[in-house]
Amino acid sequence: MLSDDQVNEIIIEVENVPSGVVPEKTLLNSSLGMVSRISDIDVTDSQSFSCPHDKKSKPLLQFSTSLNESFSQTLHGPGSVGIDTPCTSHENIQGQKLIASLIPMTSRDRIKAIRSQPRTMEEKRNLKKMVDKEKSKQSRRMLELNCCAQCLNSISRVYRRSKTSLSELLNSVSLWQKTLKVIGGKFGTSVLSYFNFLKWILKFNIFSFIVTFSFIIIPQFTVAEKNTLQFTGLEFFTGAGYFGNTVMYYGFYTNSTIRHRNGGASYNMQLAYLFTIGACLIVCFFSLLFSMARYFRNNFINPHIYSRGIAKLIFCWDFTVTHETAVKLKQKNLSTEIRENLSEILQENVKLTLNQQLIRFSAHLAAWVVSTGVAVACCVAVYYLAENNSEFLKNHRDPGAVLLLPFLVSCINLAVPRLYSMFRLVERYEMPRHEVYTLLIRNIFLKISIIGILCYYWLNVVAQAGEECWETLIGQEIYRLLLMDFVFSLADSFLGEFLRRLIGMQFMTSLGLQEFDIARNVLELIYAQTLVWIGTFFCPLLPFIQMITLFIMFYVKNISLMMNFQPPSKAWRASQMMTFFIFLLFFPSFTGVLCTLAITIWRLKPSADCGPFRGLPFFIHSIYGWIDTLSKRPSYLWVVWIYRNLIGSVHFFFILTLIVEGKDKMFLIEKLTKLQDAEKRANTSSFTLERRDVEQPGPLHVGEHDAACDLRFRRSVQEETPKA
Amino acid sequence: MGNKQTVFTHEQLEAYQDCTFFTRKEIMRLFYRYQDLAPQLVPLDYTSCPDVKVPYELIGSMPELKDNPFRQRIAQVFSEDGDGHMTLDNFLDMFSVMSEMAPRDLKAYYAFKIYDFNNDGYICAWDLEQTVTKLTRGELSAEEVSLVCEKVLDEADGDHDGRLSLEDFQNMILRAPDFLSTFHIRI
Numbered sequence: 074m075l076s077d078d079q080v081n082e083i084i085i086e087v088e089n090v091p092s093g094v095v096p097e098k099t100l101l102n103s104s105l106g107m108v109s110r111i112s113d114i115d116v117t118d119s120q121s122f123s124c125p126h127d128k129k130s131k132p133l134l135q136f137s138t139s140l141n142e143s144f145s146q147t148l149h150g151p152g153s154v155g156i157d158t159p160c161t162s163h164e165n166i167q168g169q170k171l172i173a174s175l176i177p178m179t180s181r182d183r184i185k186a187i188r189s190q191p192r193t194m195e196e197k198r199n200l201k202k203m204v205d206k207e208k209s210k211q212s213r214r215m216l217e218l219n220c221c222a223q224c225l226n227s228i229s230r231v232y233r234r235s236k237t238s239l240s241e242l243l244n245s246v247s248l249w250q251k252t253l254k255v256i257g258g259k260f261g262t263s264v265l266s267y268f269n270f271l272k273w274i275l276k277f278n279i280f281s282f283i284v285t286f287s288f289i290i291i292p293q294f295t296v297a298e299k300n301t302l303q304f305t306g307l308e309f310f311t312g313a314g315y316f317g318n319t320v321m322y323y324g325f326y327t328n329s330t331i332r333h334r335n336g337g338a339s340y341n342m343q344l345a346y347l348f349t350i351g352a353c354l355i356v357c358f359f360s361l362l363f364s365m366a367r368y369f370r371n372n373f374i375n376p377h378i379y380s381r382g383i384a385k386l387i388f389c390w391d392f393t394v395t396h397e398t399a400v401k402l403k404q405k406n407l408s409t410e411i412r413e414n415l416s417e418i419l420q421e422n423v424k425l426t427l428n429q430q431l432i433r434f435s436a437h438l439a440a441w442v443v444s445t446g447v448a449v450a451c452c453v454a455v456y457y458l459a460e461n462n463s464e465f466l467k468n469h470r471d472p473g474a475v476l477l478l479p480f481l482v483s484c485i486n487l488a489v490p491r492l493y494s495m496f497r498l499v500e501r502y503e504m505p506r507h508e509v510y511t512l513l514i515r516n517i518f519l520k521i522s523i524i525g526i527l528c529y530y531w532l533n534v535v536a537q538a539g540e541e542c543w544e545t546l547i548g549q550e551i552y553r554l555l556l557m558d559f560v561f562s563l564a565d566s567f568l569g570e571f572l573r574r575l576i577g578m579q580f581m582t583s584l585g586l587q588e589f590d591i592a593r594n595v596l597e598l599i600y601a602q603t604l605v606w607i608g609t610f611f612c613p614l615l616p617f618i619q620m621i622t623l624f625i626m627f628y629v630k631n632i633s634l635m636m637n638f639q640p641p642s643k644a645w646r647a648s649q650m651m652t653f654f655i656f657l658l659f660f661p662s663f664t665g666v667l668c669t670l671a672i673t674i675w676r677l678k679p680s681a682d683c684g685p686f687r688g689l690p691f692f693i694h695s696i697y698g699w700i701d702t703l704s705k706r707p708s709y710l711w712v713v714w715i716y717r718n719l720i721g722s723v724h725f726f727f728i729l730t731l732i733v734e735g736k737d738k739m740f741l742i743e744k745l746t747k748l749q750d751a752e753k754r755a756n757t758s759s760f761t762l763e764r765r766d767v768e769q770p771g772p773l774h775v776g777e778h779d780a781a782c783d784l785r786f787r788r789s790v791q792e793e794t795p796k797a
Numbered sequence: 798m799g800n801k802q803t804v805f806t807h808e809q810l811e812a813y814q815d816c817t818f819f820t821r822k823e824i825m826r827l828f829y830r831y832q833d834l835a836p837q838l839v840p841l842d843y844t845s846c847p848d849v850k851v852p853y854e855l856i857g858s859m860p861e862l863k864d865n866p867f868r869q870r871i872a873q874v875f876s877e878d879g880d881g882h883m884t885l886d887n888f889l890d891m892f893s894v895m896s897e898m899a900p901r902d903l904k905a906y907y908a909f910k911i912y913d914f915n916n917d918g919y920i921c922a923w924d925l926e927q928t929v930t931k932l933t934r935g936e937l938s939a940e941e942v943s944l945v946c947e948k949v950l951d952e953a954d955g956d957h958d959g960r961l962s963l964e965d966f967q968n969m970i971l972r973a974p975d976f977l978s979t980f981h982i983r984i
């Protein structure tokens with residue numbers, strides 16, 4: 074299977090045909106050769122149009138007929154009639170080479186190649202027709218030789234058709250298409266990226282819910298015991314009480330092998346539980362891996378050659394913005410940004426005195442010390458409260474008291490990030506994106522440490538305290554945390570943002586409307602999803618709850634966005650940020666979840682009276698027991714073999730990842746070398762520019778001042794780039 | 798569901814599906830959007846490949862394009878004769894390139910053509926001035942505009958001929974990963 078760029082490059086390499094009509098450009102980069110060549114073809118096309126016939130209608134048909142003629146000529150006979158004009162011969166040879174390169178490709182790659190051609194629809198259609206004709210001729214010849222290849226061909230065709238119809242079906246049930254279009258139209262790509270991220274995480278939860286519902290919850294329903302507890306409304310908040318005896322929590326699940334008819338199929342609940350959770354996590358793992366690879370491939374950028382320059386502002390206009398007022402606002406913001414960019418170049422190489430540098434450094438140091446200190450203090454507070462919570466609860470019989478810990482955690486998550494944002498008043502950064510990254514890192518550290526300390530508490534204290542059904546207790550804690558988080562988010566959107574709008578519009582109009590803080594919101598999503606992944610083992614209904622939560626959050630955030638926010642004033646670099654967030658979702662979030670669950674399954678003792686693993690010394694012993702029973706049955710020895718030799722060995726996973734990522738890695742290496750070549754060229758060019766500028770004291774139409782800033786600008790570009 | 802549509806023959810629809818990044822359903826939806834622009838002009842039966850062009854004024858009034866500063870250039874680049882009047886093929890082509898499935902090189906090629914106002918195959922200083930003016934809508938003064946153009950040429954002109962070739966443009970786009978997501982019109 075060829076990657077996109079490889080497909081394009083195949084077409085290119087074939088097209089290095091010297092042109093008799095259009096002067097040739099030497100091309101350094103073969104991938105660009107394609108598009109340059111195509112523009113050459115367009116030029117020759119127009120020339121051939123004016124050439125012999127000068128017909129206005131269907132000039133492209135001429136191109137295709139001449140292609141056809143020449144192709145059939147070369148195929149069917151030597152000594153064929155010579156081509157009439159030099160311009161048509163050029164395009165004929167080009168077309169022939171293109172067709173010849175397309176024929177040996179698989180149909181999937183061929184379609185990809187045809188779609189990526191920068192030609193008009195008519196040309197692409199004719200190209201496809203010709204390639205299909207040639208292909209059918211060849212396959213007719215091959216019919217006698219290889220019947221099996223025909224079978225494979227038709228199978229692949231059927232598979233491709235079913236895949237397209239499946240994707241059509243999925244697209245037809247695609248959620249929120251119109252809403253996302255409106256959001257993009259009014260606020261642009263950057264805010265849209267948050268909502269796309271939310272939608273993507275929702276898909277994880279939908280999948281997890283479907284899997285757990287089918288394989289664990291429904292079987293459990295069939296052997297459900299009656300729930301003897303009373304239902305009061307408070308259970309929605311505490312998750313305890315009535316809910317403790319439902320399919321919601323681990324403790325309710327039976328450890329038996331469910332059998333409904335004598336001699337009928339049996340359903341081992343222990344294995345089902347482990348395998349279902351494992352399957353969810355594995356699918357999430359691969360999905361994250363593939364998404365990371367795809368985003369990384371599209372947005373791979375050597376950070377050293379990241380241009381802070383103005384060309385990006387000019388050529389990356391956001392075409393998704395369609396709303397009239399949004400476009401006008403964006404144009405105004407762009408002008409402001411351009412002006413800032415122009416003036417930044419003046420200021421940036423102002424050298425700071427030693428004093429000023431020291432002050433800046435100490436401000437940064439102080440800010441980091443304070444932020445780390447605050448995060449550690451919060452963790453200690455959380456741990457202290459969690460530890461004392463159990464005694465506190467034993468003394469106070471009030472069922473709402475269990476909400477104290479989640480309340481504290483949510484308050485921390487609400488207040489401390491805003492405190493971090495206020496450090497901006499004290500710290501000064503050279504580049505605005507350093508500020509964004511620093512803020513992100515601090516927030517991530519805070520959230521990870523809170524989750525970490527909670528997991529430590531749950532696994533080391535709760536699990537080993539000898540309580541009955543500690544898994545259910547942990548499940549209830551996680552449910553409460555998520556619910557409190559949701560309530561706080563709702564309050565923030567309905568009250569906080571609304572109040573901020575009132576203040577901005579009525580009282581202190583200089584503030585104006587606020588801008589949507591994408592980073593903070595995405596981090597909140599990642600935090601919640603981490604909790605869900607951890608909690609699915611203890612509370613299998615959690616993906617369902619998170620599904621509903623995310624659904625509601627989408628609409629709430631959407632309404633709040635339309636009412637209380639203005640479009641972003643600065644470019645946000647959405648794609649790089651998204652790559653970073655997806656990477657964050659994978660590591661440390663998902664890997665942390667895997668570690669926690671691994672510790673649970675391998676090291677902890679299940680509770681003795683409840684759940685599917687009651688009585689076992691460790692959770693993993695259910696698998697060991699199953700492998701043992703299987704090894705006694707001769708027909709299933711292959712499973713045992715797989716278990717012992719593949720899953721048991723760690724190397725397997727590394728090899729798998731390598732194979733899966735193999736072609737992407739090759740692509741990345743090629744791209745890296747290309748970028749480095751481009752880099753070297755840019756470097757040498759900036760060198761020559763500077764030398765040229767030194768010789769001429771100033772360009773003609775700008776003053777001396779600007780000449781000086783040109784020099785400084787070039788020097789700054791160089792300073793940014795030499796490390797590549 | 799089902800193949801009951803009578804607008805296109807099966808082969809036509811299949812060809813469209815293979816030559817654009819759209820599925821059958823999306824192609825039909827796009828056809829109806831095209832037809833809605835000029836219901837008197839566009840027949841509901843394309844099996845005979847009618848030669849119909851929707852004038853630029855109607856294309857430019859589509860909600861997805863009407864406030865875009867570059868709508869005229871977009872229509873000119875994708876239209877057959879460069880005048881902005883588009884056939885259905887051009888229409889599908891345009892939205893296919895601007896969709897999110899199109900690869901970066903293809904988008905970069907067409908973006909280059911859009912920003913090349915005088916169609917000479919290079920983005921020269923005059924083209925840049927036009928671009929900047931359209932982007933900022935008269936907010937910048939003339940000196941600021943020419944300063945911006947100069948800076949852009951400084952940054953991106955690799956072969957120092959005072960204008961951007963397609964190769965320079967491609968190199969610059971490589972350093973701007975946002976390009977792929979911003980050069981996108983959702984329909």
